[in-house]
Amino acid sequence: MSDGIVISEEKTTEENVVCKTGIDELDLQLDGGIPVGNTVLVVGSSGSGKTTMCMQFLANGARQGERGVFFTITEPLFKLTKNMQGFNFYDKKLIESGMINLIDLRIISERLGLDTEKYTVEDASALLEVLKDIADELNVKRLVIDSITALCYRLQTKEMIRDFIFKLGSSLAAMNCTTFLTSEVPPNEVKYSQYDIEEFIADGIIFLGDVDRSGDLIRTLQLIKMRGTTHSRIKSAMSISSKNGIELTPLLKSRA
Amino acid sequence: MTNTLIDGLKERVSNAITINQSVGVILPGNNYSDLIQALFEHIKSNHEDVWVYVTITRPYETIVKQFGDICCGGNIKFIDCISRAAGLSKVDTNCIFIESPAHLEKIIMEIMGVFKDMGDKVQKYLLIDSLSSLLIYNDAQLVTEFFTHLINITRLKDIHSAAIAIEEEMNDNINKMIYLRSDKIIKLRESFI
Numbered sequence: 001m002s003d004g005i006v007i008s009e010e011k012t013t014e015e016n017v018v019c020k021t022g023i024d025e026l027d028l029q030l031d032g033g034i035p036v037g038n039t040v041l042v043v044g045s046s047g048s049g050k051t052t053m054c055m056q057f058l059a060n061g062a063r064q065g066e067r068g069v070f071f072t073i074t075e076p077l078f079k080l081t082k083n084m085q086g087f088n089f090y091d092k093k094l095i096e097s098g099m100i101n102l103i104d105l106r107i108i109s110e111r112l113g114l115d116t117e118k119y120t121v122e123d124a125s126a127l128l129e130v131l132k133d134i135a136d137e138l139n140v141k142r143l144v145i146d147s148i149t150a151l152c153y154r155l156q157t158k159e160m161i162r163d164f165i166f167k168l169g170s171s172l173a174a175m176n177c178t179t180f181l182t183s184e185v186p187p188n189e190v191k192y193s194q195y196d197i198e199e200f201i202a203d204g205i206i207f208l209g210d211v212d213r214s215g216d217l218i219r220t221l222q223l224i225k226m227r228g229t230t231h232s233r234i235k236s237a238m239s240i241s242s243k244n245g246i247e248l249t250p251l252l253k254s255r256a
Numbered sequence: 257m258t259n260t261l262i263d264g265l266k267e268r269v270s271n272a273i274t275i276n277q278s279v280g281v282i283l284p285g286n287n288y289s290d291l292i293q294a295l296f297e298h299i300k301s302n303h304e305d306v307w308v309y310v311t312i313t314r315p316y317e318t319i320v321k322q323f324g325d326i327c328c329g330g331n332i333k334f335i336d337c338i339s340r341a342a343g344l345s346k347v348d349t350n351c352i353f354i355e356s357p358a359h360l361e362k363i364i365m366e367i368m369g370v371f372k373d374m375g376d377k378v379q380k381y382l383l384i385d386s387l388s389s390l391l392i393y394n395d396a397q398l399v400t401e402f403f404t405h406l407i408n409i410t411r412l413k414d415i416h417s418a419a420i421a422i423e424e425e426m427n428d429n430i431n432k433m434i435y436l437r438s439d440k441i442i443k444l445r446e447s448f449i
Contacts, residue, residue, distance in 0.1 A: 213358050213359070213394075213398075214358045214393065214394070216355070216356045216358050216359060218359060218361065237361030237362070237365075239361070239362055239365050243369075244369065247365050247369075249361045249364050249365050249368075250361075250405070251361060252360055252361060252398055252401045252402055252405065253401065
């Protein structure tokens with residue numbers, strides 16, 4: 001085998017193991033992208049851009065031929081699609097063609113006959129099985145659960161939450177699709193999850209925050225961890241616009 | 257100022273910005289309007305070049321009113337950093353309105369976004385009007401970092417830049433920085449060019 005062929009094979013393998021978010025600066029910070037199969041916690045307070053980032057991640061994947069699924073438990077589907085319509089990355093055809101599948105977990109719960117506000121251990125297991133079945137059936141490469149916090153809120157004890165989180169982690173690892181789990185935290189707190197356990201099943205953590213500059217809030221993004229890749233840990237300023245979705249640039253370090 | 261003097265100013269700035277990658281223009285407030293007029297005339301007469309004009313000194317609408325057609329050629333895009341902070345919420349295809357002049361990173365992102373849309377085949381120019389006005393909204397350290405970062409990016413992307421600084425608004429830090437970072441300094445005096 002010549003050297004040229006060896007390089008070509010390595011390149012193909014390299015391309016297959018990285019899942020590009022499609023957000024150029026973020027992929028650059030990730031040394032190419034997220035290792036395929038990683039579960040990433042997208043952490044932030046209300047309005048920090050978690051859902052937008054997840055939808056952009058799915059839309060960019062769908063354009064590369066990677067099917068995705070978005071499980072929501074925080075907002076109804078009509079509201080989710082309405083909010084996304086303003087973004088250029090959003091294309092209704094990606095949903096109509098089945099490249100992006102939007103699923104309301106509350107509706108699934110209702111169909112399973114579960115109490116949508118409170119889950120028992122059995123309910124949680126049943127829901128997990130359904131999530132797995134849907135992901136397998138659709139053969140998705142990208143999966144989003146928005147939010148893991150709202151899902152855990154429906155579990156009654158810390159033990160149940162811990163058990164559910166670990167089972168979810170094992171299921172996601174077996175699926176070999178790249179997953180974003182959104183995690184809601186209070187504003188201005190350096191905390192990655194509500195229940196202090198979600199981060200332990202995550203291979204990566206993307207923290208979305210704010211810095212106050214003369215009373216204005218500047219959105220920020222920081223990669224806290226990402227297993228399987230050398231990544232940047234700089235704090236970036238983040239912008240969300242209808243034209244480009246999420247964009248990043250290095251944050252200027254004010255001493256004020 | 258007479259037309260002859262504006263022409264002289266235009267020639268001086270035109271030559272400097274064509275030859276040098278980054279030019280700093282330091283001037284007294286009284287000469288400001290003449291300099292802007294000279295710059296617009298230069299931009300209009302070099303229609304194959306593309307410009308991004310970042311205004312922190314006057315709202316876009318005021319510039320259009322004052323300079324009329326001369327500032328609205330097809331080869332110039334504006335980034336207005338002050339109108340929205342003043343409560344104006346106009347939409348104009350030729351101008352991007354930034355929420356706050358304190359959001360310096362957003363200014364950088366928008367500048368680079370506009371240049372990206374312009375493609376690679378054109379000669380690109382950036383005008384910051386003015387660096388000293390940013391001091392009204394930001395601390396000097398931050399403005400220094402912003403300018404350094406901007407100069408680094410524009411050099412990497414082969415974009416020529418001109419940064420205006422008004423003497424009355426300047427402090428020692430900005431003065432030092434503009435001298436250090438610019439390839440060429442043009443210092444204007446009230447009495448002569």
